[in-house]
Amino acid sequence: MPLTLHHLGLSQSERIIWLAEELNLAYNFVHHKRDPIFAPQSIKDLHPAGTAPVMEDDPSPVTQSRIVLAESGAIIDYIIAVHGNGQFAPTPKDGETYANYLEWYHFANGSLQPALFSVLMTRGPASDPNSPVVVRTLAKWDQLLSMMENRLGETGAYLAGKTLTAADIMTIFTLTTMRGFCPVEYDGEKHKHILAYLERVGERPAYRRAMEICEGKEFVPLLGVKAEQFSLMKR
Template identity: 50%
Template sequence: MLTIHHLGISQSERIVWLCEELGLPYTLQHHTRDAVTMLSPPALKALHPLGAAPVIVDGDLVLAESGAIVDYILAKYGGGRLVLGPDHPDFAQYLYWLHFANGNLQPVLGRNMVLRRLNLAADNPTLVATRGRLDLVLNLVEARLGVAEYLAGSVFTAADTMTVFSLTTMRTFFPFDLAPYPHIRAYLRRIGDRPAYRSAMRKGDPGMEPMLD
C-alpha cells in the first residue's frame, strides 16, 4: 500500500487528491510545518535529502516531486484513468496543462511571493516584470477555461489535480484576487463539487477551508 507523506497546506495535497480520485488505498502520514519558520520538519529530510513534501513510499521505493509522483501513480495504478492517450484529440492539451502548473504557474507565484516579502518599491523593474508575468499566466488559464470545462478539455484529468493547488491553497502564502477571472472561479466551484476533492481536503488539511473563490 502507498504511504503518502503529506505536509499540511502544501503541494502534497495533489497526491492525496489524485489517490482519492482513483479510489486507491493509501496510508496518510501527516507532517506539520515549524510554527516559526513554516518549513518542513526534520522527519521529511530523513525521508528525502530535500526535506520537502510530497514524498511517497511504495514498498522499497521512496519518491519525491509531485509531478514525478503523479506520473508514477498513474502509470502503475491508474489503469488509464485521468490521462489522455496519444490517439485522443486533446492529448497535446493534456500534456501542456499537466506540465503547466510546475512549469509556469507555480514558479511565477513563488517569485511574486518572494518579491512581495522584500517590500520593494512598486515601480521596481523586477517586481513590475514579475507581476506582469503573473497576469499573463492567469489570463492564459482564464482563456482556456473560457472554452473548456477542464484544463485538458471536456473531461477531468490529472492536469487538473496538478493545477488546482496553485489557484487555491497557494493563496495562503501569496494572496491574489480571482475576481477578474470568472472562468477560473467557475472552474474552482466545479472542482469543489467533486467528492474526491472534498474528501482529500478533509483528510489532508481538516482545519482548512478550501479557497475556491
C-alpha cells in the same frame, strides 16, 4: 496497503491525496507539521530533496522492492501508471486532448507555480510596489492567468477538455492553497472562467475528502476571489 503518502500541511502534496481519492486507492496517510514554516526533519529523513510530497510503495509492483519518490509530477505519473490503470492521463489515441493535456500538465509546475512563487518573493511588506521587479513578476502572473482564463472559456470545464485530468490535479494547488502564502486576488469578471473552474473542482467529492484529510474539517479551501494569508506567515 503498500502505498504510503506523506503530506506536509498546507502544501502541494495535497495534489497526491486528491489523486488517490479520485482513484479510490487504499493508502496509508502520514501528516507532517511544518517546523515552523518549512518541512520538518521527518520529511527530510524520507528523501534527499527534503520536501513534500513523498510517496513510498513497499513493495512496488515495478521493482518488487521499496520505492521512494518525491516531486509531484513523478508521483502522479507513477500512481496513474502503476495503481490507476492510466486514468486521468490522456494518451495519443485521445488526439487533441492528449496534446492539451501535456501542455497544461507541465504548465503547472513549469510556469504557474514559479510565477506565483516569484510574486511571493518580491512582494513583501518592505517592497516598492512600483519597482521593475515587482511590476514584472505581477505582469507574468497576470499573463499566465489570462492564458488559463482563455483556455477554460474554450472548454467550459477543465484544462485538457471536458473531463478532469492530472493537469487539473497539478494546477489547483497554485490557484488555491498557495494563495494562503501569497494572497493574490482574482477579478470577478476578468477571471470568471477560473472562478467557475475552482467552484467546479470544489464540488468534487474526492477533492472535498482530500482537503479534509489533509487540513481537517475546519479548513476552508481558498476557492474564491480573495484569500487571507495563513497565520504561519504572520509570525
